[in-house]
Amino acid sequence: MAGKISIVAALMVCIAGVVHSHTYYLGSCPRVEPVNDFDMSKFLGRWYVIQKFSTASSCWTYDFIRNKTDDSLKIVQSRDHVALDTIGLDNNYRYTGALDVPDLNRPGFMRVRFPMSLAGKADYVVFATDYENYGAVYSCQSILFGHRRSASILSRRPTLDQPFINKIRSKLETFGVDPHDFSIIDHTDCKTLPSTSLLNVEVNPNTFSTGNVINVAKDVGKTVG
Ligand SMILES: *[C@@H]1O[C@H](CO)[C@@H](O)[C@H](O)[C@H]1NC(C)=O
Numbered sequence: 441m442a443g444k445i446s447i448v449a450a451l452m453v454c455i456a457g458v459v460h461s462h463t464y465y466l467g468s469c470p471r472v473e474p475v476n477d478f479d480m481s482k483f484l485g486r487w488y489v490i491q492k493f494s495t496a497s498s499c500w501t502y503d504f505i506r507n508k509t510d511d512s513l514k515i516v517q518s519r520d521h522v523a524l525d526t527i528g529l530d531n532n533y534r535y536t537g538a539l540d541v542p543d544l545n546r547p548g549f550m551r552v553r554f555p556m557s558l559a560g561k562a563d564y565v566v567f568a569t570d571y572e573n574y575g576a577v578y579s580c581q582s583i584l585f586g587h588r589r590s591a592s593i594l595s596r597r598p599t600l601d602q603p604f605i606n607k608i609r610s611k612l613e614t615f616g617v618d619p620h621d622f623s624i625i626d627h628t629d630c631k632t633l634p635s636t637s638l639l640n641v642e643v644n645p646n647t648f649s650t651g652n653v654i655n656v657a658k659d660v661g662k663t664v665g
Pocket residue numbers: 507508509510639640641642
């Protein structure tokens with residue numbers, strides 16, 4: 441029984457690590473406070489991921505998109521890498537998550553659900569931003585006896601001045617989250633699609649079976665490794 445649980449845990453951690461660059465820890469999620477008076481309408485649009493937990497891969501962008509019909513929010517995490525074109529592989533990785541705000545008085549504290557997350561929703565917190573230059577998001581999900589967490593330092597441009605980076609890293613540290621899990625995301629050889637081309641990317645968190653998740657994880661592993 442215990443053996444079975446640890447296999448499942450290892451599998452989930454493995455998938456999580458491959459697909460979403462989370463880091464697994466024992467105990468409960470550290471509580472990271474959202475920015476005061478967060479304004480999603482100013483945060484929408486394209487962000488370049490400058491640093492992200494536990495991934496060495498390049499070219500990540502996040503697009504925060506609001507559906508004007510029903511006001512729903514989604515995040516599209518994309519990695520469009522030009523070098524992979526040349527070897528004939530699918531060059532696009534795209535993960536779309538549905539975001540919601542459980543408490544309208546705390547708009548910077550959201551919940552996210554990604555299709556490939558077997559464990560359901562995760563906390564999604566915007567803990568720093570000036571909307572025009574930098575942003576920073578933290579996510580955490582309780583899973584079995586621990587949690588997996590991730591954070592990303594975002595910029596409106598493919599680079600970000602070091603003082604902003606330092607400020608974000610030390611802010612995260614004040615919440616008890618070790619910034620040493622950050623890796624640098626390179627943006628030099630990227631082919632980034634315009635933000636507007638992602639408007640119709642579907643969010644469909646319920647269509648992924650466990651089998652699909654494992655296949656996707658394998659494919660990602662093959663392509664990246
Ligand atoms: C926006 O929401 C409406 C109503 O739920 C839906 O019919 C439509 O497909 C959504 N548009 C996009 C681009 O997701």
